[in-house]
Amino acid sequence: MRIGIVCYPTFGGSGVVATELGMALADKGHEVHFITYNQPVRLDFFSHRLHFHEVVLEEYPLFQYQPYELALSSKMVEVAEKYQLEVLHVHYAIPHAYAAYMAKQMLKEKGIDIKVITTLHGTDITLVGSHPTYKTAVEFSINNSDEVTSVSNSLREDTLRLFNIKKEIKVVYNFIDGEKYEKAHQAECKRIGLAQPEERILTHVSNFRPVKRTEDVIRIFYKVQKEIPSKLLMVGDGPDRLKTENLAKELGIEDKVLFLGNSNEVAKILCYSDVFLLPSETESFGLAALEAMAANTAVISTNAGGLSEVNVNGKTGYLSAVGDVESMANNAVIILQDDAVLDEFKKNAKEHIKLFSLENILPVYEEIYKSCSVTV
Ligand code: GMT
Structure with a gap:
């Protein structure tokens, strides 16, 4: 099929899922066209089946805000017409679903019928x-998309609670390419550069927005490192990074916390890790936790949103109430203090991700495209 994918090209989970999906679809023989304002950060190869179309914004002094939706929907029309796209799959409703609706109407005027699939993230x-x-x-x-999917049951319920939705919302879980993590694990896992052999490694990956509660990560680690020799890797960047770094200094643990910034090497970094910390205020799914699990890492998280659909309490990790730093630290210690316990959690995590494998999820999206497409 000929598929347009619209997403944020950044390190955020929705952009990562959209990019991995597009690359996997192209791998399977579909023609995929990414339409966004930058090359997606995880887009690491091009082929004759994989294209990127940049949405260019013209600066004009009259505008206080550049009308991105207009440029995006015009680009969607141009690409859909030129490459005879059958579906437009937009990731993250704002403003992509709205721009796709406009593109669909403009294409209709030209006698072209394109289907819009919106994935809520x-x-x-x-x-x-x-x-x-x-x-x-x-x-x-949402109501005017041809198909709507959400990445967890929890997000589906939130959507139905917060909006007046007339469309069916299908739950399609985020997915992971387990092989990629397996390869990183076997080939490049040299943790010695980061920690002493007797030290455990804890990791957090996020965009450091307030919703991620990155200061809780530091507070949890502060308690853990009192009991267990360990290091903390903080991966990513965002508005709360500075205050998070400051808290590590204030608590006198800055030599044990490494802030690594944004990285394209998450799979490699995660292979060093024993426990992943995700104390988020809200999380529709928690792709970062799934990526950690694929890299043999146990997860200490909150029970917000869809996290309980990914992290199984007492099996792949533990879940606690938002803000309960004490409980999250205690749970991390339970996992980290005993090699056998740690190995069991790691093994369970690796096993559990099979539910979210690329092989299982990709056909679900293909089926959705086919069932709503006019040409099949
Ligand atoms: O978590 C973020 O701030 C990024 C955000 C995004 O839209 O990129 O992530 C959301 O989508 C991810 C992929 O579906 C989910 O794994 C994240 O849980 C979700 N974030 C939140 O709900 C806060």
Whole structure:
């Protein structure tokens, strides 16, 4: 099939899922066209079946805000017409679903029928989308998509609670390419450069937004390192990074915490890890936790949103209430203090990700494309 994918090209989970999906679809023989304002960060190869079309914004002094949706929907029309796209799969409702609706209407005028699939990812519903500023347009564009998917049952329920939705929302879990993590594990896992042999390694990966509660990560680690010799790797960047670094200094543990910034080498970094910390306020799915599990890492998380659909309490890790630093630290210590226990959690985590394998999820999206496409 000929598929357009619209996403944020950044390190955020929705962009990562969209990019991995596009690359896997191209691998399977589909023609995939990414339409966004930058080359997606995880897009690491090009082929004759994989294309990137940049949405260029013209600066004009009259505009206080550049009208991105207009440029995006015009680009969607141009690409859909030129490459005879059958479906447009938009990731993250704002503003992609709205721009896709506009593109669909413009294409209709040209006698072209394209199907729009909207995948809801989380904050487009729970934090930003339901805000009165955007709610009307988000609700409209969900209801006017041809197909709507959400990345967890929890997000589906949140969407139905927060909006007046008339469309069926299909739950399609995020997926992982387990092989990639296996390769990183076998080939490049040299943890000696980061920690002493007797030290455990804890990791956190996020965009350091307030919703990730990165200061809780530091507080949890502060308690853990009192009991267990360990290091903490902080991967990513964002608005709360500075205050998180400051807290590590204040607590006198800055020599045990490494801030690594944004990285394209998450699989390699995760292969050093024993425990992944994700104390988020809200999390529709927790792709970062799934990636950690694929790299043989136990997960200490909150029980917010869809996290319990990914992390199984007492098996792949533990879940605690948001803000309960004490409980998360105790649980991390339980896992880390005994080699046999740690190995069991790691093994369970690796086993559990099979539920979210690329081989299982990719055909589900293909089926959705086929069932709504006019040409098949
Ligand atoms: O978590 C973020 O801030 C990034 C955000 C995004 O839209 O890229 O992630 C959301 O989508 C991911 C992929 O589906 C999910 O794994 C994350 O849980 C979700 N984030 C939140 O719900 C806060």
